[in-house]
Amino acid sequence: MLCLLALLTGVMVYAVFIGGYTISAVGLFKTITAPLQNLSNAISERVEYGLDLYRNAENYYQENRELRQEINKIHTQLADYEETKAELERLEAFIGIKEKHSDYSMTAPFDVIGYVANDIYLSFMIDGGSEDGISLYDTVVSDLGLVGVITELSEHVSTVTTILSPELSVAACTSSSREKGVLTGSVALASEGLCKLEYLEKDTDLKKEKIILTTGENGLFPGGYVIGYVKDVAMDDKGLTAYASIEPASDLKNLSMVVVITDFNGKAEHIDAES
């Protein structure tokens, strides 16, 4: 026993003297046992984890619920934010109209309540009426272009007839050459979402993608507002004049918000159904 104690003391003294270095035998032992240590560590971690779960299950459950609620709240806020952002962008576009055309008196944007069932001219209803300052035959526009006119009015709801309807005729011209024509709806083109620019010169230089604007001549529509783009040019049946198929700048099938122009420079004093 004394020998063993002496040996151990010797080892201890040696270890002190080699200063920080591991004794080779110990090093070897450590190397051999390292994988086993890893394994035991892993097992111990697992057991600790299990015990921890068992002990704190309720706390974790509560925490999990709170975090889920937090995530849901954040998701809702994010959705609200996205919606507000999209609405803001739309409203900014409408503000752009006012900046461009300072003579316009415009209402606040109105939501499209719904389309008239099975109407090929895509007439629709908006949630604004005479109480909101709208009058019969006021011009309706979107941020992209001319949409139509108010043809039915009540206190809080109005019906809009779009430029696809043959009931509407708009004095129009091209943005570049100022060539004039009359824009009207047509049964054949309405099903494709197009309208017709009639009475163009036979040798018109109108080309695809040219922008068509209102002239404002009849006092029903304000001048210089975008109507749409030329899709195609052809001769009429009698061969006397040419006409162009116009694709409205506004997506008339998927409108969600429009504004009503209640007044503008050159507006006709009295507009009746005939005009």
Next chain:
Amino acid sequence: MQNRKHQKRSYAVLQTIQWILFAGLILLCYLFETSGSYHKPLVLIPAALCIASHTGEIQAMTVGAVCGLLLDLACGKLPGCNAILLVIFCVMVSLLYRYLLKQKLLNMLFLITICVFVQGFVDYVFYYAIWNYPDVELILENVIIPCGIMTIISGIVFYFVVKKIAESCQSHRIQKLEKMNPFSDLD
């Protein structure tokens, strides 16, 4: 005496439930008509006719007027135009089912077809053809005929839904009355 009063009350409750369900169905049809910009069947027509086939003339007339006015609103037509048509058809259907016809799907589809044809004809003549716009026949081809066919097909659904509602309330009522007084005249 008390038993009779009780019978009357249960009958009234069942009738109320039935009419609430019918009103809900009509409202759903109206919402369907006013949603989206695509072409759709005029579901208020089969709904009105199917309901009329299970009711008396006065109720049928009311249902026709309500559904017709809703259809006018949804289709942006002159208020009353479809209402007049549906009042006439609903009363006619109610009388036919009371005195002549049996509750059969084919009978109802036949009546819906006639009504859709008349409605489509009136709509085409007075809203489109009368103005003489070029290519006006395209409306008939692209809108009125396809929507009419869809309306007739949708009649199958309404026939069974309305029949189910009416029979549930009716059979329930008869069972209850039988339980309470097996010797009473249920009609």
